[in-house]
Amino acid sequence: MAVLSDDLSWFLILAESEHIGEAAAELRMPQSTLSRWLGRLERRLGTTLFDRHGRSLALNTRGAALGRRLRAAVTQLDLGESEVRRLLDPETGLVRFDFMHSLGTWLAPRLIHGFVDDHPRADIHLHQGTGRDLIARIRDDEADVALCSPRPDHDDLRWLEVLRQPLALCLPSDHRLARLSRIRLADVAAEPFISTPGGFNSRDLLEEVAADEGVEVNVAFESDELSTVAGLVVSGVGVALLPADDPYLQLPGTVFIPLATSRSREVGLIWRAGQEPASTPGLFLDSARAVLSSGR
Template sequence: MLSDDLSWFLILADSEHIGDAAAQLRMPQSTLSRRLGRLEQRLGTTLFDRHGRSLTLNTRGAALRRRLRAAVIQLDLAESEVLRLLDPETGLVRFDFMHSFGTWLAPRLIHGFVDDHPRADIHLHQGIGRDLIARVRDDEADVALCSPRPEGEDLGWLEVLRQPMAACLPSDHRLAHRRRIRLADIASEPFISTPAGFNSRDLLEGIAADEGVDIHVAFESDELSTVAGLVVSGVGVALLPADDPYLQLPGAVFIPLTTRRTREVGLIWRADQDPASTPGLFLDSARRVLSLMS
């Protein structure tokens, strides 16, 4: 790397003496002089003012020394980082997850990994399911917790859970006493949902299509907890996972929905990923955490 190829110039620039630099580098003075001559010829300028065997670094040589020293530092850091990444216990995993798992499921997986591998680094990113799938495919993330399951054989998949869907209603709603409900029963009411492109919105629209009803989304939020909070406020109804513990707000009731659709949740990763890598260790840790949860 550059730190090896041009380290001689930095030594010469610091000593400003051919003999002293050659002794430090353990090479003949003539060899060092030829290296300097070739470098100056390539650059088309002198880098030192000559005074016999003594040299004085000129402004052009000082500029080169400053830039080379900065480059050597960066290259040495890069080499150290590569060597660190070769050890999965001190490497990096880039973990993505959907917003709705940020309050409960993702933290459990993160905590389990940090406990198992305290010297490893973990970078986190939140987004919607479609974007997270694209990030894994584009090598911008290593592992993602998302929904729904992506198509194609280029990604691995570990099913985490299947969440049944429920109608989330204010506790004083006229249908709050029901044991089960169809979407058609509340289709005429204003809905609160996530924006278009989010998996929860896709499920709502898919179930509406299944039942042949039209719905009106009056309010949108990226966060399912906010959706549940708006239901409690009485401005509308929502379709939410029935078993998410962090959505069970006082003042809201969750009535199981009559539908074959569920929210399929899982971990994805690139199929060609090395199982012995740091992301591989993360997946092993996630499997252990999930087994304890089941």
């Protein structure tokens, strides 16, 4: 039986036997000690918990109410102990995996599928967010591993680069510049842009490239999802800066023209320094490395 706060587990034994002598013998303590504990508890609660009949006790309604709550507490403590033991086994533990919205259609599912195949008894909790949000969640111990961009500049985090995505301008296929083999942001700076909101890595990259070229861009439409950004390009309402090699963004009606820039979108896995390798998050990282190296 789990030990309760203030060591009240003895009360359940006494409530079951309703006899000081029998309960003391089971608890291997003097009867006087058990009687003293009961008296102290009753004084603290300001009421009796048993009706006295000589050496015998009869649990009253107040004692029965306390007993029900204590039994429920014991059950919860036992469940908590079992949960801790389960979490100590990496194969049956939990990994909290976060990823950016734009990676949820292709790269994140590959890593999730590989982990579930390799470790079917483990639990995995998923969360999506912006790169900055995911970095904060890892540092705050709200997640174990995150797939994000860009590389964080924090000594308490570790980074495994997964890929570097070249950048391209996504234009409608009937755009006047659609046949170019290479393009600069300045070539379309006067046109309306579609991008993610401020704080998203894709928006940061757009602003950085614009600063490199000394131009300003007008972001007329925003969406959290890069697939929606590409869909809006198809509709003809603007152009967009997007990763050149994302297979789920290559929509019919768009062209992706490589951007003349040295910048790229770096994508990687992050986790806290000191992450125990022999843990469920450690198994997830091992599985991710295997998936990425094998092309699964």
